[in-house]
Amino acid sequence: MNTHQNRFSVQSKVSALIESRLFQSFITTVIVLNAISIGLETYAFFKPYQKVFFIVDCLFLTIFVIELSLKLFVQKQHFFKNNWNVFDFVIVAGSLILYNTNFVSVLRIFRVLRVLRTITSVPSLRRIVNALFMAIPTISSVIILMSIIFYVYAVIGTMFFSAIAPEYFGNLQLSLLTLFQTFTLESWASGIFRPIFAESGWSWLYFVSFIIIATFIMINLIVGEIVNNAQKISQEIEDETGELKEDTKEIKELRAEVKELKALLETYITQNEKKD
CATH class of the missing domain: 1.20.120.350 (Voltage-gated potassium channels. Chain C)
Incomplete structure (x- = not known):
C-alpha cells in the first residue's frame, strides 16, 4: 500500500x-x-x-x-x-x-x-492554427475548384497560344506551369503576356479573367474562411470567459449572502444568550 x-x-x-x-x-x-x-x-x-x-x-x-x-x-x-x-x-x-x-x-x-x-x-498562434485546421475542408473544396479552372484555362491556352508561344503553351504541362507563374503574379506581364498580346489582341481577356478568378477570388475565399474561423474561436473564448465571469459573480453573491446569514445567526445567538 x-x-x-x-x-x-x-x-x-x-x-x-x-x-x-x-x-x-x-x-x-x-x-x-x-x-x-x-x-x-x-x-x-x-x-x-x-x-x-x-x-x-x-x-x-x-x-x-x-x-x-x-x-x-x-x-x-x-x-x-x-x-x-x-x-x-x-x-x-x-x-x-x-x-x-x-x-x-x-x-x-x-x-x-x-x-x-x-x-x-502562444494562445494567439494556437488560435490561428486551429482556424487553419478548421478551414481545411473548405480549402480542399477551393483547391479542387482551382484545379478545374487551371485545367480548363490550360487547355484553352494550349489550343490558342501554342503556335505563338510554344515555350509557354506548347503542351498541357507547359501551360499549367505558365498558369501557375501567372497565378503567383511573378513577371507574368513582361515575361508572358506582352509577347503573346503583340500577336493576339484578345489574349488580355484570357489572362485578366484567369487572374481575377484564380488569384483574387479563390485566394480571398481561403483567407475569408480562415478569418471567419478565427472569429468563431475568439467568440467561443469570449463566451466561455463571460460564463466564468457570471459564475464568479454568483459565487461572490453567495459568499455575501452566507456572510449575512452568519451575521444574523451570531446576532440571534447573542440575543438568546442575553435573555438566558
Whole structure:
C-alpha cells in the first residue's frame, strides 16, 4: 500500500513538473536553440566547430529523451493520444535509432519542425492554427475548384497560344506551369503576356479573367474562411470567459449572502444568550 502511495506521489510530482510553465518554457527554449544550432551548421565558417555542434546536439537529444520519458511515465497509454507527443516521439526515436546512419542528417533537419510546438504555448498562434485546421475542408473544396479552372484555362491556352508561344503553351504541362507563374503574379506581364498580346489582341481577356478568378477570388475565399474561423474561436473564448465571469459573480453573491446569514445567526445567538 505504501509502495503504491509513494509511486502515486512521485507520479503526481513529475506530472506537476512537466505541466509547469517553467518546464514548458525551458523545453521551448531548447527547441529554438536546437533549431538555431542546426541552422548555424549550414554556414561554412562554422565547419571547424563540428565537434562542439556534435556535443551540443547530443545534449539537446538527451534533454528531449528525458522529456519524453517523463511524459511516458506520467501519461502512459494516453501519451499517444496527443498528436504533438506522437510527432515528438517519432522524431526523437528516429534520431536515436538512425543516429549512425546516413538518414540521421535528414531526421535532424526534421527536428527543426519541433519549433512548431511553440504554437501550443502562444494562445494567439494556437488560435490561428486551429482556424487553419478548421478551414481545411473548405480549402480542399477551393483547391479542387482551382484545379478545374487551371485545367480548363490550360487547355484553352494550349489550343490558342501554342503556335505563338510554344515555350509557354506548347503542351498541357507547359501551360499549367505558365498558369501557375501567372497565378503567383511573378513577371507574368513582361515575361508572358506582352509577347503573346503583340500577336493576339484578345489574349488580355484570357489572362485578366484567369487572374481575377484564380488569384483574387479563390485566394480571398481561403483567407475569408480562415478569418471567419478565427472569429468563431475568439467568440467561443469570449463566451466561455463571460460564463466564468457570471459564475464568479454568483459565487461572490453567495459568499455575501452566507456572510449575512452568519451575521444574523451570531446576532440571534447573542440575543438568546442575553435573555438566558
